[in-house]
Amino acid sequence: xxxxxxxxxxxxxxxxxxxxxxxxxxxxxxxxxxxxxxxxxxxxxxxxxxxxxxxxxxxxxxxxxxxxxxxxxxxxxxxxxxxxxxxxxxxxxxxxxxxxxxxxxxxxxxxxxxxxxxxxxxxxxxxxxxxxxxxxxxxxxxxxxxxxxxxxxxxxxxxxxxxxxxxxxxxxxxxxxxxxxxxxxxxxxxxxxxxxxxxxxxxxxxxxxxxxxxxxxxxxxxxxxxxxxxxxxxxxxxxxxxxxxxxxxxxxxxxxxxxxxxxxxxx
Numbered sequence: 001x002x003x004x005x006x007x008x009x010x011x012x013x014x015x016x017x018x019x020x021x022x023x024x025x026x027x028x029x030x031x032x033x034x035x036x037x038x039x040x041x042x043x044x045x046x047x048x049x050x051x052x053x054x055x056x057x058x059x060x061x062x063x064x065x066x067x068x069x070x071x072x073x074x075x076x077x078x079x080x081x082x083x084x085x086x087x088x089x090x091x092x093x094x095x096x097x098x099x100x101x102x103x104x105x106x107x108x109x110x111x112x113x114x115x116x117x118x119x120x121x122x123x124x125x126x127x128x129x130x131x132x133x134x135x136x137x138x139x140x141x142x143x144x145x146x147x148x149x150x151x152x153x154x155x156x157x158x159x160x161x162x163x164x165x166x167x168x169x170x171x172x173x174x175x176x177x178x179x180x181x182x183x184x185x186x187x188x189x190x191x192x193x194x195x196x197x198x199x200x201x202x203x204x205x206x207x208x209x210x211x212x213x214x215x216x217x218x219x220x221x222x223x224x225x226x227x228x229x230x231x232x233x234x235x236x237x238x239x240x241x242x243x244x245x246x247x248x249x250x251x252x253x254x255x256x257x258x259x260x261x262x263x264x265x266x267x
Contacts, residue, residue, distance in 0.1 A: 003148050009156065009159065010131055010134075010152070011131060011203065013156075014131060014159055014166050014198050014199075015198055017170065018124075018195030019170065022171065022174040022188050022194075024174065025171070025175055028171070032171070032172070038247050038248040039248065039251040040168030040172055040251065041238050042235075042250065042253075045231045045236055045239065045251075046253060046254065046259065047161055047258065048127075048228070048230065049228065049231055050255070051161055052224040055130065055134055055158045056130065056133070059137065060074055074217035074218045077221070078219065078221030078225060079224055081225065082228075083225040083228070085226060086122070086125075086126065089122055090104065090105065090229075090233065093105045094108030095118035095122060105118075116180075117190060117194050119234075124198050125197055125226070126226030128199060128200065129219075129223045130224075132202030132206045133205045133219045133220050135202065136210070138152050138155040139151075139206070140209075153266055156266075157266040160262060161258070162198075170194075174191030177190050205223075239252075
């Protein structure tokens with residue numbers, strides 16, 4: 001398989017995870033049990049934190065090694081900008097989190113369904129960027145003479161981790177839409193659309209880095225900052241509300257360990 005085939009798999013695999021998760025609205029009850037939602041939120045958080053460390057921040061620092069004692073600068077700068085970028089989007093975009101009554105962002109007359117989808121779209125942007133920047137790093141390695149399969153393994157590993165993480169996320173999106181009164185098919189389609197932003201964001205990241213290759217360490221850490229913002233601002237607070245918080249912690253541990261194993265063993 002050439003780099004085009006690998007690239008397609010890397011960009012589309014996370015979306016497949018979302019599609020499979022969204023399909024749970026066909027087989028589960030209208031209401032997702034609170035404990036299950038917390039387990040899934042914790043699991044997604046663990047995967048994203050582990051991916052931020054091993055797939056993004058570590059490579060960012062390693063690629064800046066020639067800066068010596070200042071090798072942390074691209075990682076620190078990109079991380080801060082990633083947080084600021086997601087904070088700006090979160091502040092300006094009208095959106096509504098599942099199981100919440102009050103919308104966030106600028107005032108809007110959009111429907112609850114539209115604002116729930118906007119919340120998930122905000123969440124999925126950094127995930128798409130993450131797969132894109134890691135794919136761009138793999139393509140750069142291929143251009144530098146590394147074998148296609150060897151270069152693509154880290155990107156494929158990350159894409160698999162994102163797909164596993166997107167499975168529960170897809171269910172977390174489609175099930176509340178179903179509970180809002182939408183039909184099963186509509187809930188599935190809307191939940192699936194929420195994941196379509198990931199390959200788009202990934203392609204944009206690859207295209208940008210093709211033009212500005214030296215920016216790779218900064219963009220790696222930028223994606224890490226954006227993902228960590230989502231974890232701290234959205235996933236962890238939702239997982240720690242009310243009862244069953246222990247199962248969310250267990251879910252986090254399982255997700256973190258799984259992503260760490262995938263990244264260290266195969267990345």
